[in-house]
Amino acid sequence: MIEIGYCSRVLHPRLMALPFAQASNDLPDVNGEGFQDFLAEITRGKIAQALLVIFLAYLAIKISEKFITWLSEKVPLQYRLNIKQSLPFWRAFFVGLTLVVLIRLFLNLTQNNILAITGTVVVALGFAFKDYVSSVIAGIIALFETPYQVGDRIKIGDHYGEVVNYGLRGVRILTPDDNVVTIPHNKIWTEAVSNANKGKLEAQVVTNFYFAHDVDIQTVD
Numbered sequence: 001m002i003e004i005g006y007c008s009r010v011l012h013p014r015l016m017a018l019p020f021a022q023a024s025n026d027l028p029d030v031n032g033e034g035f036q037d038f039l040a041e042i043t044r045g046k047i048a049q050a051l052l053v054i055f056l057a058y059l060a061i062k063i064s065e066k067f068i069t070w071l072s073e074k075v076p077l078q079y080r081l082n083i084k085q086s087l088p089f090w091r092a093f094f095v096g097l098t099l100v101v102l103i104r105l106f107l108n109l110t111q112n113n114i115l116a117i118t119g120t121v122v123v124a125l126g127f128a129f130k131d132y133v134s135s136v137i138a139g140i141i142a143l144f145e146t147p148y149q150v151g152d153r154i155k156i157g158d159h160y161g162e163v164v165n166y167g168l169r170g171v172r173i174l175t176p177d178d179n180v181v182t183i184p185h186n187k188i189w190t191e192a193v194s195n196a197n198k199g200k201l202e203a204q205v206v207t208n209f210y211f212a213h214d215v216d217i218q219t220v221d
Contacts, residue, residue: 061090081150082199084150085151088143092140136168138185139168141188142185150163152199153196154173154193154194155194156173157183157187160173160194161181
């Protein structure tokens with residue numbers, strides 16, 4: 001008779017945890033030294049440079065707004081709105097350039113550091129700034145699809161007025177009763193946008209006339 005025996009071997013808990021420990025050691029330490037390596041050395045000089053860059057960006061945006069507004073009043077009438085509509089592009093350009101300079105000042109953008117922290121940052125920012133990022137993306141898309149531009153008379157939802165400012169997050173309209181309403185760009189995902197003039201200086205206006213009951217309508221026509 002042939003007896004078949006079974007041999008069972010119980011691994012020590014330390015031996016079982018060894019592969020997992022080795023795998024965990026291969027991962028970057030985001031909360032410890034890995035995160036410190038990701039950040040560059042912060043000095044007073046860099047802080048001063050960052051404040052100077054932010055101030056120059058703010059100054060550049062304000063000067064570009066004044067210059068474009070002034071230039072739009074000096075050119076022929078048919079080019080006025082085209083010049084004003086370039087303002088959102090220049091504002092986004094200066095803001096993007098400022099972000100690039102600040103990132104280069106305070107972060108070490110090596111391949112390992114980027115892989116170590118990108119996932120965590122993206123998830124955190126995704127939840128914290130979900131609506132803001134959605135509005136910014138919608139604003140960038142609106143720059144190319146142009147559902148509204150500066151100078152257009154639009155209606156979004158219950159709000160109607162003239163577009164007086166086009167920002168990264170939202171658009172500002174001036175209503176007929178002289179109220180400035182800020183509408184996030186992400187409304188274009190869910191709301192219909194009614195544009196009365198679509199980049200033109202003229203817009204059709206519908207006016208209701210009311211007459212007394214005893215007025216001869218044929219004479220009025």
